Amino acid sequence: xxxxxxxxxxxxxxxxxxxxxxxxxxxxxxxxxxxxxxxxxxxxxxxxxxxxxxxxxxxxxxxxxxxxxxxxxxxxxxxxxxxxxxxxxxxxxxxxxxxxxxxxxxxxxxxxxxxxxxxxxxxxxxxxxxxxxxxxxxxxxxxxxxxxxxxxxxxxxxxxxxxxxxxxxxxxxxxxxxxxxxxxxxxxxxxxxxxxxxxxxxxxxxxxxxxxxxxxxxxxxxxxxxxxxxxxxxxxxxxxxxxxxxxxxxxxxxxxxxxxxxxxxxxxxxxxxxxxxxxxxxxxxxxxxxxxxxx
Amino acid sequence: xxxxxxxxxxxxxxxxxxxxxxxxxxxxxxxxxxxxxxxxxxxxxxxxxxxxxxxxxxxxxxxxxxxxxxxxxxxxxxxxxxxxxxxxxxxxxxxxxxxxxxxxxxxxxxxxxxxxxxxxxxxxxxxxxxxxxxxxxxxxxxxxxxxxxxxxxxxxxxxxxxxxxxxxxxxxxxxxxxxxxxxxxxxxxxxxxxxxxxxxxxxxxxxxxxxxxxxxxxxxxxxxxxxxxxxxxxxxxxxxxxxxxxxxxxxxxxxxxxxxxxxxxxxxxxxxxxxxxxxxxxxxxxxxxxxxxxxxxxxxxxxxxxxxxxxxxxxxxxxxxxxxxxxxxxxxxxxxxxxxxxxxxxxx
Numbered sequence: 089x090x091x092x093x094x095x096x097x098x099x100x101x102x103x104x105x106x107x108x109x110x111x112x113x114x115x116x117x118x119x120x121x122x123x124x125x126x127x128x129x130x131x132x133x134x135x136x137x138x139x140x141x142x143x144x145x146x147x148x149x150x151x152x153x154x155x156x157x158x159x160x161x162x163x164x165x166x167x168x169x170x171x172x173x174x175x176x177x178x179x180x181x182x183x184x185x186x187x188x189x190x191x192x193x194x195x196x197x198x199x200x201x202x203x204x205x206x207x208x209x210x211x212x213x214x215x216x217x218x219x220x221x222x223x224x225x226x227x228x229x230x231x232x233x234x235x236x237x238x239x240x241x242x243x244x245x246x247x248x249x250x251x252x253x254x255x256x257x258x259x260x261x262x263x264x265x266x267x268x269x270x271x272x273x274x275x276x277x278x279x280x281x282x283x284x285x286x287x288x289x290x291x292x293x294x295x296x297x298x299x300x301x302x303x304x305x306x307x308x309x310x311x312x313x314x315x316x317x318x319x320x321x322x323x324x325x326x327x328x329x330x331x332x333x334x335x336x337x338x339x340x341x342x343x344x345x346x347x348x349x350x351x352x353x354x355x356x357x358x359x360x361x362x363x364x365x366x367x368x369x370x371x372x373x374x375x376x377x378x379x380x381x382x383x
Numbered sequence: 384x385x386x387x388x389x390x391x392x393x394x395x396x397x398x399x400x401x402x403x404x405x406x407x408x409x410x411x412x413x414x415x416x417x418x419x420x421x422x423x424x425x426x427x428x429x430x431x432x433x434x435x436x437x438x439x440x441x442x443x444x445x446x447x448x449x450x451x452x453x454x455x456x457x458x459x460x461x462x463x464x465x466x467x468x469x470x471x472x473x474x475x476x477x478x479x480x481x482x483x484x485x486x487x488x489x490x491x492x493x494x495x496x497x498x499x500x501x502x503x504x505x506x507x508x509x510x511x512x513x514x515x516x517x518x519x520x521x522x523x524x525x526x527x528x529x530x531x532x533x534x535x536x537x538x539x540x541x542x543x544x545x546x547x548x549x550x551x552x553x554x555x556x557x558x559x560x561x562x563x564x565x566x567x568x569x570x571x572x573x574x575x576x577x578x579x580x581x582x583x584x585x586x587x588x589x590x591x592x593x594x595x596x597x598x599x600x601x602x603x604x605x606x607x608x609x610x611x612x613x614x615x616x617x618x619x620x621x622x623x624x625x626x627x628x629x630x631x632x633x634x635x636x637x638x639x640x641x642x643x644x645x646x647x648x649x650x651x652x653x654x655x656x657x658x659x660x661x662x663x664x665x666x667x668x669x670x671x672x673x674x675x676x677x678x679x680x681x682x683x684x685x686x687x688x689x690x691x692x693x694x695x696x697x698x699x700x701x702x703x704x705x706x707x708x709x710x711x712x713x714x715x716x717x718x719x720x721x722x723x724x725x726x727x728x729x730x731x
Contacts, residue, residue, distance in 0.1 A: 123510035123513070168677060171703055171707070174707045175706065175707070178706075178710065180456075180509045180510060181450075181645075181653075182649075182706055182710060184456070184510055184513055185645060185646070185649055185702060185706060186702075186703060186704070186706050187696075188458075188642050188645075189646070189699040189702035189703045189706070190699065190703070191693050191699075192639075192642070192696075192698050192699035192702075193695070193696055193699030193703070195695050196692040196693070196694075196695030196696035196698075196699060197696065199692035200686075200688060200689060200693060200696070203686070203688045204688060204691065204692075209466050256676055267612075289659035306580055309542070310517070310521075313514055313517075316509070317514060321511075342574050349529060356521070356525065357521055357522055357525040360517075360518035360521050360522050361518075361522070363514055363515065363518045364503065364515060364518050364522070367503045367506070367507055367514065367515050368502065368503050368506065371503075371506050371507045371511060381593060382593075
């Protein structure tokens with residue numbers, strides 16, 4: 089029972105981070121119908137930024153978070169302006185290939201700057217160990233849950249109650265109406281990329297604290313894809329629910345089934361199995377809008 | 384049009400012809416003669432590069448039919464190659480089959496797996512399909528790892544070179560001929576598949592699948608057919624690759640290759656057999672350039688990881704630059720150059 093609870097708690101923490109990262113995907117997807125394959129690479133960059141500020145410069149956690157977010161804002165703006173803006177109105181494949189190319193370039197840059205090595209900052213984050221009965225929650229997991237819940241809440245409030253949030257929701261609804269109402273759609277696009285890059289970087293810092301950072305941290309992006317598909321491509325609520333479901337299911341199934349599989353490692357294919365299942369059975373996900381296409 | 388002035392079609396057969404003018408025939412013949420004379424004056428290293436280019440062309444042709452003609456984006460092509468590779472590898476190494484029997488089996492196995500992963504394409508498209516095919520890549524790799532007792536898992540599998548009677552394709556030049564003959568056949572077939580009823584149905588599905596269905600095209604059959612053909616090409620390429628290296632490991636079929644094959648299509652030009660070939664040749668040569676330039680960087684005092692990152696950054700930048708500045712690919716640029724020089728020095 090303790091084993092199960094332990095798996096559920098760490099799965100929940102992972103799931104919250106997946107949800108956070110997936111929200112970045114959903115926001116871009118809602119605004120500009122672009123699927124950002126490079127989302128996982130934002131996470132990887134975030135992990136390396138966390139290492140740089142926390143260990144290399146030895147800054148406290150709040151300063152590191154702020155600096156990392158500032159870097160993420162610049163990264164998001166530059167990426168949107170240089171690579172995505174010229175592609176407005178191009179077919180889906182062009183945009184997907186562009187974000188794939190971006191992910192390759194980001195991976196190359198990470199290799200160039202940080203050597204693509206394994207970096208760890210385990211134990212640098214403040215120790216907040218929770219003790220619930222015989223169940224102990226390690227400090228990284230606690231921080232992960234707290235920070236990701238705060239970040240998700242802030243995002244939801246931004247999206248719901250601010251002017252720019254309203255502009256983003258309106259853009260998701262109907263671009264032409266938004267343009268005729270005098271809202272700059274390009275600004276909205278830029279904002280959505282900035283948000284995606286910021287949530288990716290925050291997720292990266294949190295995940296890097298648990299497992300360390302390496303180039304393969306970008307695989308988190310693939311889990312975020314599964315989350316987005318499961319939750320429904322245009323639903324923020326869906327992303328959060330699906331993130332938690334996926335995180336818990338993945339941890340529990342890997343914890344119980346791995347010993348019985350010849351090569352183990354169920355967690356690596358689990359998101360894909362979920363993805364295929366959702367795509368075949370319910371392509372619009374749990375909360376997504378059903379699209380009706382007309383000729 | 385891209386034909387020189389004075390080329391007339393007097394009957395339907397002429398109108399459908401791939402090669403229309405005498406100079407096109409002469410150039411094709413000269414190219415084939417030169418190609419098959421390559422082993423006479425090229426070193427083994429050059430032959431290796433050309434052989435790998437030939438194998439990649441086969442694989443990308445399949446992707447070109449699936450993606451460029453039928454519009455079904457697949458980022459799992461290296462996974463389908465792995466299916467073909469391991470099928471023929473296991474049949475030859477464990478069961479002692481001859482390569483010539485294993486090759487068709489590899490093609491069929493890859494096609495069958497392609498059919499399975501093509502099933503979602505009936506309900507979904509666009510980036511949903513991209514996700515499904517990425518899933519295909521990782522699930523295939525995971526399965527091959529799980530079947531450790533048969534495939535050797537992460538250790539890989541030693542595969543014999545193909546042979547006819549007592550003659551074994553052991554030298555670089557003999558394997559070069561084998562690959563080039565299959566590549567030429569593959570190009571010929573791909574160019575012709577796209578002109579059949581099925582090929583036209585593919586194009587209609589790519590342009591608008593709902594409209595195509597209304598016009599009486601069986602979406603179910605033709606989308607699956609496109610997946611089958613595309614993956615058969617991938618299976619043949621995978622099988623040729625492991626028999627060339629004489630060893631099958633999963634490192635030969637990374638996810639990055641799947642992406643890179645799509646990049647080749649974009650650089651060469653979508654929906655065009657010539658474009659696929661141009662893309663493969665130019666990007667494979669770029670890879671070789673990176674391999675040559677990489678070590679030179681460190682001699683100029685660059686950090687050791689610069690060489691490793693150079694390849695990645697180059698690959699990404701090439702795709703980005705082509706998407707922004709020439710989304711129709713090299714083949715479109717080439718047509719424009721030809722049209723310009725056909726009229727030169729007159730403006731029009």
